[in-house]
Amino acid sequence: METGEVLVIDLFSGPGGLGEGMSSVTDENGYNPFKIGVSVEKEPSAHKTLTTRAFYRKIKALDGGLDSYFKYVRGELTRDEIFSLYPKQTQEAIAETLQEPRALGEDNELIHERIRELVALHQGPKVVIGGPPCQAYSLAGRSRNAGIKGYKAEDDHRNFLYKEYLKVLSIAQPDVFVMENVRGILSAKINGEAIFPQILEDLRDPGRVTGFPDHFKYNIFSLVVQASDLKDPKYLDSSDFLIRSENYGVPQARHRVILLGVRQDITRIPSIIRPTTQTVTVEQVLSDLPPLRSGFSKQKDFQQSWEREVLANAKKLKLLLKKQFDNEAVDKLNLEPILGLERQSSLLVEVARCMPPYLENWYLENHPGCVLNHATRGHMASDLLRYAFSAAFTKLSGGTSPKARDFPVELAPDHGNWDTGAHADRFRTQAANKCATTVTSHISKDGHYFIHYDPKQCRSLTVREAARLQTFPDNYLFEGNRTQQYVQVGNAVPPYLAQQIGRVVLELLN
């Protein structure tokens, strides 16, 4: 680490959304002060993504570095080949992600030792970032847990992983920490007691919980409610910690609790992130990606059979839609398949982009010239018509995706609780003219909640499209198989939001 650099310790790193945003912050000299010293992640595919990204950051400014990286992501060089071209940077990247996937709580000896080493070698400010996993707090996780016989929140180790975070705070004693979690943490209870106030108490004084010596205390700030406007930051309401990403230039209604901890010897009050005036829509950030067709999941997948199916569906669809919408508006809809569409394409479309300039720069900087992770899934033939109906309905209704009750009986799936209202949003289109709903890791299971707004494509979103909604730059490569890639994208903090948080942190440290 050089002087002026901020050491970042990234815990529960996932694919590295939070780290990416922090790393991209520039100071007044155009320099990136945040340097990730270590990323700790236990899941192998996310760990591989992290290592690739760490490597990319280390070679991008070298002569020929970007070109070599692009060759790798285009499949023209293998991972071993590109690593052998840059042995020093490879070693550094591998060290950054601790050689292998590592689990906090299980590999503590190694993880803590590496953190102690990094801290001892570093003179300047330190920042700990990351969010302990959230299944146990998330509302979806809680409803799943409720179905598990004998489940007790107090016995679920995932409820206590934040204590691993406290241990690292005690060891590293960072100037600042950023902790992210799901909204459900605000209302989660253990033994009938709300856990959020306890978590805040523990984060204010990590050493009290961990018993590690020489500990510091922390003030916890909101990133969206200005503390200097309050008599005492402790007057913050729990909900003041909730960040609504769509208000900060992210094309997605992702609501997450993000805490900013500042060591008590730092007396300055941090600023906050500033909302944008306009919501960014799904179409603004997806319209320049190549259109694709879906495939068939339970039968042989031939392009011509897909086209035949979609053409036949177009006729049925018009009749069904005319029962609910103005006939003229339905007639104007083009529902016929675009012939010759592929299931995957890496070619950028030559269209005028309609995204705000700040996002265009953000997505397209150091562009590999092709589209990564952009391949469709297969769907059951019977779902193609449902997808087309959902997308067309959303378009005709001005951006409202149909509920189960809006589907014609002919399209009702063979699903026990279709009529009960329990899964009213089962086929949800991401409307072109609105921001997306939260991209969650559920997108890895099925695509029904993430239907593309174009009724002619009859498909769910690709990993790249989900990554655009999460504001990952286009040159961010997700490793692993497609299911793992979806999980990684769904888990991440939007890097563009993380960059704004990074700026607040940098301003405070300066």
Ligand SMILES: C[S@@+](CC[C@H](N)C(=O)[O-])C[C@H]1O[C@@H](n2cnc3c(N)ncnc32)[C@H](O)[C@@H]1O
């Ligand atoms: C919500 S994701 C983090 C997303 C990340 N902050 C980002 O911005 O991309 C949580 C991650 O923690 C990882 N994880 C869970 N338990 C862990 C443990 N004990 N040690 C290390 N990583 C763990 C999961 O595999 C998952 O990738």
